[in-house]
Amino acid sequence: xxxxxxxxxxxxxxxxxxxxxxxxxxxxxxxxxxxxxxxxxxxxxxxxxxxxxxxxxxxxxxxxxxxxxxxxxxxxxxxxxxxxxxxxxxxxxxxxxxxxxxxxxxxxxxxxxxxxxxxxxxxxxxxxxxxxxxxxxxxxxxxxxxxxxxxxxxxxxxxxxxxxxxxxxxxxxxxxxxxxxxxxxxxxxxxxxxxxxxxxxxxxxxxxxxxxxxxxxxxxxxxxxxxxxxxxxxxxxxxxxxxxxxxxxxxxxxxxxxxxxxxxxxxxxxxxxxxxxxxxxxxxxxxxxxxxxxxxxxxxxxxxxxxxxxxxxxxxxxxxxxxxxxxxxxxxxxxxxxxxxxxxxxxx
Numbered sequence: 145x146x147x148x149x150x151x152x153x154x155x156x157x158x159x160x161x162x163x164x165x166x167x168x169x170x171x172x173x174x175x176x177x178x179x180x181x182x183x184x185x186x187x188x189x190x191x192x193x194x195x196x197x198x199x200x201x202x203x204x205x206x207x208x209x210x211x212x213x214x215x216x217x218x219x220x221x222x223x224x225x226x227x228x229x230x231x232x233x234x235x236x237x238x239x240x241x242x243x244x245x246x247x248x249x250x251x252x253x254x255x256x257x258x259x260x261x262x263x264x265x266x267x268x269x270x271x272x273x274x275x276x277x278x279x280x281x282x283x284x285x286x287x288x289x290x291x292x293x294x295x296x297x298x299x300x301x302x303x304x305x306x307x308x309x310x311x312x313x314x315x316x317x318x319x320x321x322x323x324x325x326x327x328x329x330x331x332x333x334x335x336x337x338x339x340x341x342x343x344x345x346x347x348x349x350x351x352x353x354x355x356x357x358x359x360x361x362x363x364x365x366x367x368x369x370x371x372x373x374x375x376x377x378x379x380x381x382x383x384x385x386x387x388x389x390x391x392x393x394x395x396x397x398x399x400x401x402x403x404x405x406x407x408x409x410x411x412x413x414x415x416x417x418x419x420x421x422x423x424x425x426x427x428x429x430x431x432x433x434x435x436x437x438x439x440x441x442x443x444x445x446x447x448x449x450x451x452x453x454x455x456x457x458x459x460x461x462x463x464x465x466x467x468x469x470x471x472x473x474x475x476x477x478x479x480x481x482x483x484x485x486x487x488x489x490x491x492x
Contacts, residue, residue, distance in 0.1 A: 150202075151175055153210065160248045162240040167227060170248060171218040173206055180213035183253050184488060185245065185282075187219050189264030189289075189468075191320070191356075191385040193226045194218030196263070196471060200373040203477040205261070205484065212485050215253060219245045223265060225383030231316065233392050234265065235406040238272035246279045259284040259488050263471065264436070265389070267291055268402055271445075274424050276411050284491035286484050288429040288470050290437040292416035293444035294396050297359035297435060304394045312387035318356050320382040323348030349379040356385060358467070360435030365469035374472050400444075416445065419452045426457045427487045429480070431465035458487065 153173040160168040171194050186205070188196045197218060198204045209216050221241040222232045249258055260282050262270040267287040273279045275292070296304070311318075314330055326332035335352065342351035344361040354363035367375070392405045402415040412418070426449060430442035439461065446459040460483055462470060470480050 150207070151210070153206075158248065158252065160244055162222065162244050164236070164240045166222055166230065166240065168222065168241055168245060169220045169226070170245060170252075171220065173210065173216055173218070175210060179210075179215035181215065181492060182255050183215040183217055183249050183258040184209055185217045185219050185249055185258055185260045187221065187242070187260060187262040187266035187270050188224065189266050190223045190389060191225060191383050192381055193224040194220050195381060196468065197261075199472040200377050201371060201472065201474060201477070203481075205471055205476070205481050208477060208481040208485055209488075212489065214488065217249050221245065221266065221269070223385070223389075229317070229384050229386070231386040231388040233388055233406055234269040234272060234402070235392075235404050235408055235411055237269035238276065238278065239408050239410050242270050242273040243278045246281055250281055257281050257283050259286075259491065261286045261288075261484060263288045264290060264467070268294070268396075272402060272404075272411060272415060274422050275415055275420060277421060278410060280423070282424055284425050284427070284488060286427045286429065286487055287442075289431065289434060289467050290441045291426070291428060291445040292448065293401050293441055294393065295400075295438045295440040295444065296397055297438060299359040300436075301397060304390055304397060308387065308390045308394060312391065315387065317384040317386040319384040320349050320352035320356055321379070323350075323352040324379060345375070347375060347379065349382060350375065353378065353382055358436035360466070363435045364467040365472060366433055366464070366466050369465065369469040369473040369475070371474045374474070416448050420449060425491055427484075428457070428459040429462060429470060429483070430459065431462045431467060431470055433464065433466045436467040
């Protein structure tokens, strides 16, 4: 990997209020040299925060985009572990969070449009916003892992449909950090069960992440793709995910496409069925080794858009990548980030 100078950045945190009153925020990494391109919003997945795009690797996606002159904004929506915990749904994020965060970025930058890079449940909820016409200012979305059509491994289907409902009677959420210290006997018992089956590394939080989100050993990354610092860093970068999310995702998986659960008039009941009405251009990334959402997830969403808007959108199959190592991998700056930067530049 060629050596690239590390340029210092300073974070500015901007408080934002969702349309239902919940606190959100934007983290704005800034350099002395002002950006030469428009804003790009990075949207994290469930139970993490905007730092998922800034792991302890030499060059992160944030570095690459700043180097290219983009104005980068890390959006902490209601699933962020930096915010007060809430029993959220994808519908709430789609209606209340993403439009408010996009509006805030445009007001702060004085721009009339922006682009976005979205991951996992940040992707599903943002796709709901886009498909419903709630973020028309977003011209390009680069989406990783899953979009409109969630397809998960067989073991994950069993967990989310059979295990999650009884678990929700005693727990209101699951927190991978229990691997390093469970608060009560019931959480400690769950950790012991998980530890019985996971022996792939000595990181108990890594084990709990795999149990919570997928069916692999591990589920969200390939160990060989992470450097040792990143593998240790994940101990502090995951937090609570509410059972309300798992209940909605179980319905989506059963339907084969995203479905609304809260009855918001702004959202269709089912996504990915009627022809798309959004003019946003989408780029779909799918790690072929993903054991959280199978690669078929993105293939189906791309096929849906290709059927209705042929030639407008793109997909990339990442042969040696899983789920989060697309952003956290030791070689992601060589294998993945140039694709993202190129697509954002081309769309702009």
